[in-house]
Amino acid sequence: xxxxxxxxxxxxxxILAGLAAAVAIVRFSLGLGVSTALSDSTPWGLWIxxxxxxxxxxxxxxxxxxxxxHIFHRERYHAAARPAILTAFLGYGAVAVGLLFDLGLPxxxxxxxxxxxxxxxxxxxxxxxxxxxxxxxxxVTPTILERTPFQKTYRxxxxxxxxxxILGIMLSTLHQxxxxxxxxxxxxxxxxLWYSHLLxxxxxxxxxxxxxxxxxxxxxxxxxxxxxxxxxxxxAGLARLASIALACYFVMKSADLLLxxxxxxxFDGTWLANLFILEMLLSTVIPMVGFAFPAVRRSFRGMWxxxxxxxxxxxxxxxxxxxxxxxxxxxxxYFPEWTEFAISLGIxxxxxxxxxxxxxxxxVDPHGLEAVEAERKARATALPAFAPFAQVWLGEGxxxxxxxxxxxxxxxxxxxxxxAPKAEPVVDTRxxxxxxxxxxxxxPGPRYVYFDHKKHQxxxxxxxxxxxxxxxxxxxxxGTPCVVCHENLFLPTSVFNHDAHVSALAGNDSCAKCHGxxxxxxxxxxxxxxxCHDKDMMAANPVVKTFASKWAPSYKDAMHTMCIPCxxxxxKDVTLKLPNLGRCGACHNGGTESExxxxxxxxxxxxxxxxx
Amino acid sequence: MNTWVAxxxxxxxxxxxxxxxxxxVRQWVLAIGELAxxxxxxxxxxxxWRWMFKKSLGWIVPVxxxxxxxxxFTIASAxxxxxxxxxxxxxxxxxxxxxxGIGIGWPTLPAAAADALTLAALAGLGVLLLYRLLxxxxxxxxxxxxxxxxxxxxxxxxxxxxxxxxxxSPLPFTVIYLGHLLSAELILVLxxxxxxxxxxxxxxxxxxxxxxxxxxPGGGEKVRAALGKAGEPV
Numbered sequence: 001x002x003x004x005x006x007x008x009x010x011x012x013x014x015i016l017a018g019l020a021a022a023v024a025i026v027r028f029s030l031g032l033g034v035s036t037a038l039s040d041s042t043p044w045g046l047w048i049x050x051x052x053x054x055x056x057x058x059x060x061x062x063x064x065x066x067x068x069x070h071i072f073h074r075e076r077y078h079a080a081a082r083p084a085i086l087t088a089f090l091g092y093g094a095v096a097v098g099l100l101f102d103l104g105l106p107x108x109x110x111x112x113x114x115x116x117x118x119x120x121x122x123x124x125x126x127x128x129x130x131x132x133x134x135x136x137x138x139x140v141t142p143t144i145l146e147r148t149p150f151q152k153t154y155r156x157x158x159x160x161x162x163x164x165x166i167l168g169i170m171l172s173t174l175h176q177x178x179x180x181x182x183x184x185x186x187x188x189x190x191x192x193l194w195y196s197h198l199l200x201x202x203x204x205x206x207x208x209x210x211x212x213x214x215x216x217x218x219x220x221x222x223x224x225x226x227x228x229x230x231x232x233x234x235x236a237g238l239a240r241l242a243s244i245a246l247a248c249y250f251v252m253k254s255a256d257l258l259l260x261x262x263x264x265x266x267f268d269g270t271w272l273a274n275l276f277i278l279e280m281l282l283s284t285v286i287p288m289v290g291f292a293f294p295a296v297r298r299s300f301r302g303m304w305x306x307x308x309x310x311x312x313x314x315x316x317x318x319x320x321x322x323x324x325x326x327x328x329x330x331x332x333x334y335f336p337e338w339t340e341f342a343i344s345l346g347i348x349x350x351x352x353x354x355x356x357x358x359x360x361x362x363x364v365d366p367h368g369l370e371a372v373e374a375e376r377k378a379r380a381t382a383l384p385a386f387a388p389f390a391q392v393w394l395g396e397g398x399x400x401x402x403x404x405x406x407x408x409x410x411x412x413x414x415x416x417x418x419x420a421p422k423a424e425p426v427v428d429t430r431x432x433x434x435x436x437x438x439x440x441x442x443x444p445g446p447r448y449v450y451f452d453h454k455k456h457q458x459x460x461x462x463x464x465x466x467x468x469x470x471x472x473x474x475x476x477x478x479g480t481p482c483v484v485c486h487e488n489l490f491l492p493t494s495v496f497n498h499d500a501h502v503s504a505l506a507g508n509d510s511c512a513k514c515h516g517x518x519x520x521x522x523x524x525x526x527x528x529x530x531x532c533h534d535k536d537m538m539a540a541n542p543v544v545k546t547f548a549s550k551w552a553p554s555y556k557d558a559m560h561t562m563c564i565p566c567x568x569x570x571x572k573d574v575t576l577k578l579p580n581l582g583r584c585g586a587c588h589n590g591g592t593e594s595e596x597x598x599x600x601x602x603x604x605x606x607x608x609x610x611x612x
Numbered sequence: 613m614n615t616w617v618a619x620x621x622x623x624x625x626x627x628x629x630x631x632x633x634x635x636x637v638r639q640w641v642l643a644i645g646e647l648a649x650x651x652x653x654x655x656x657x658x659x660x661w662r663w664m665f666k667k668s669l670g671w672i673v674p675v676x677x678x679x680x681x682x683x684x685f686t687i688a689s690a691x692x693x694x695x696x697x698x699x700x701x702x703x704x705x706x707x708x709x710x711x712x713g714i715g716i717g718w719p720t721l722p723a724a725a726a727d728a729l730t731l732a733a734l735a736g737l738g739v740l741l742l743y744r745l746l747x748x749x750x751x752x753x754x755x756x757x758x759x760x761x762x763x764x765x766x767x768x769x770x771x772x773x774x775x776x777x778x779x780x781s782p783l784p785f786t787v788i789y790l791g792h793l794l795s796a797e798l799i800l801v802l803x804x805x806x807x808x809x810x811x812x813x814x815x816x817x818x819x820x821x822x823x824x825x826x827x828x829p830g831g832g833e834k835v836r837a838a839l840g841k842a843g844e845p846v
Contacts, residue, residue, distance in 0.1 A: 403642060407805070410635050410638045410804075413634045414627060414631040414635070418626045
């Protein structure tokens with residue numbers, strides 16, 4: 001009797017892989033702008049959250065089981081060690097592949113090996129992934145070699161196993177936590193509920209939890225697919241372990257929130273707070289409580305359900321921490337395109353298929369080999385199989401699989417190719433703009449003006465002058481809009497942030513540091529900015545002179561004196577085809593009634609925004 | 613109706629060509645496996661290339677078959693295949709559409725020649741259908757697929773002719789046009805997954821067919837054993 005369940009499951013995996021292959025073609029030929037909903041303000045979407053952060057965490061089963069079985073010698077879990085390590089190997093491979101999709105210049109992925117930036121959090125992540133992937137490959141090798149003629153090599157790898165396992169556990173510890181470190185360096189982007197100084201530790205502990213529940217999911221799903229007796233004793237033990245680990249995580253997380261004074265934020269009713277509650281319930285609270293009941297630990301379905309629930313919760317946690325919780329800071333809407341889902345699911349499907357492939361040929365655990373043996377026996381008495389419509393003999397064994405699955409794969413591939421977006425590649429990104437394209441975004445909406453970035457940079461004193469416009473105190477890496485300094489429409493505004501200086505110079509005791517002791521607090525005896533900020537803020541030859549005197553001209557003056565001459569000049573350039581650029585209506589193109597009254601006699605015809 | 617035509621000219625066409633291309637690649641990859649298998653299972657692994665090439669040419673240009681027993685069938689089949697290959701690929705309208713889409717064009721057939729070939733192919737299809745219906749052996753061997761493919765080819769050619777000569781059409785132009793687009797696209801989709809795959813697999817089938825006649829290794833001995841004459845000289 002053929003295993004229909006397994007057959008259908010593999011078929012679905014092949015369809016997902018086919019769709020992903022189609023999207024991959026589009027993504028690598030036309031780029032990220034066409035194939036995804038990612039943008040400059042939301043460069044980390046589903047792929048980083050699920051494929052990279054989630055993928056690494058899902059692969060945690062490898063090091064957890066290696067530690068449990070080979071370091072703590074809990075032989076009861078021996079059967080789960082090899083599948084868990086194989087999953088970790090495939091998971092990390094998937095992370096590397098997934099990263100290729102997400103990198104703007106994927107062919108530079110090897111740069112981390114040669115160009116060392118030892119202060120970068122990503123440097124640690126990159127090296128940990130590379131080293132741990134190598135270690136995992138060494139850990140998987142004995143499984144592959146065990147039943148081959150290369151027994152000498154096999155014995156060598158078995159001897160090597162323990163030091164390799166220890167190295168693997170070390171690297172995992174480093175790496176799982178360094179993903180948290182990566183988020184640690186963006187306090188302005190990550191939402192307070194997810195941001196914490198304990199992020200590395202929280203990531204590490206949650207990875208241990210996820211590792212255990214992931215091994216449970218894997219074990220239950222394979223025994224269901226291969227129609228095998230589940231290893232209930234092992235599962236129950238894992239459930240108890242998971243319950244303890246989840247409790248540790250829960251205590252850590254709540255204590256962290258409590259000590260940071262953020263506990264009230266959890267219940268403030270915003271959708272991110274509700275998302276946080278959902279995530280905690282799914283990942284931690286429900287499974288933690290559920291696994292504590294002996295009745296649940298005796299039920300196959302109960303353990304399967306709670307483990308799946310926990311896995312979903314932790315994956316949601318990674319997606320939240322690396323993506324959704326940052327939308328809070330950037331205020332840009334982001335929802336993944338179907339193509340992003342297709343790639344994520346397709347990579348998982350490919351991993352699952354490779355897992356089955358290895359499991360059915362090498363001694364990973366008894367399920368796969370026994371299933372293949374049973375099928376071989378059944379084949380001797382089976383009737384030949386024919387394709388339903390084409391009436392072609394499908395062959396036997398792997399030939400039949402190849403014909404059926406490749407059929408599903410190519411159909412999905414063709415449908416995916418048809419449905420995938422086919423627009424012109426996007427080249428107008430912020431990076432392109434910054435290095436030479438002459439477009440500047442003004443305000444939060446999609447409005448752009450002609451702006452020669454390079455010229456401004458050169459005139460303001462080269463690369464050191466960035467802080468003139470891109471003020472470092474701006475949150476979320478946002479460029480400073482004009483109105484931040486040119487605050488008043490008609491009057492000059494002081495751009496001196498007195499409060500920030502007071503707090504930076506140690507509160508009320510610090511007055512004398514600038515204003516002098518015993519003298520009246522007036523402008524004249526006070527220190528000049530340049531007396532303290534001679535290097536970090538002041539450019540050699542600043543283009544906006546008023547900055548040095550702490551006064552920004554009124555918005556009207558700034559715009560009219562800075563923009564109009566250039567607009568008029570560009571209006572004369574026939575190649576730009578913007579003859580009305582110098583007119584009032586080019587910028588005052590809508591808005592209030594009074595604005596319309598002033599600009600009615602100079603209709604724009606075309607606006608500055610048309611060049612976006 | 614215009615929406616349907618727009619779909620048929622846009623996404624459906626793209627889908628049909630995607631399926632054709634990736635399906636063809638699949639068939640060729642699978643064919644490599646089949647070739648390797650046939651080669652492995654043949655006792656005599658030499659492939660008589662020259663003889664096979666000559667024989668295949670004889671099937672493509674069925675001059676010898678004209679002395680056979682099914683002469684009308686042979687002629688109808690050859691005429692239909694000529695039309696099926698030449699008209700879709702070299703009709704001026706098709707080439708213009710392809711040039712518009714991907715920027716590559718090639719010489720075209722004169723309109724009169726295309727018309728003649730279309731009508732000849734239609735006549736050929738009629739003979740093939742009659743043969744399938746009337747000849748006893750052919751009727752027993754035919755399944756739903758055979759009639760479906762014939763019907764699709766007839767629809768595609770008939771509607772194609774009417775699209776080129778709208779004055780002769782009994783139905784509105786849009787209907788005919790849509791019928792032509794959809795039937796042709798269905799043929800493209802079915803090429804890799806039905807008996808139409810012989811268009812892709814002609815060469816590999818010839819080689820497998822040739823090797824398939826060879827005994828498996830040790831096959832002669834097995835036959836002799838089955839006949840109860842093991843060890844005896846042939």
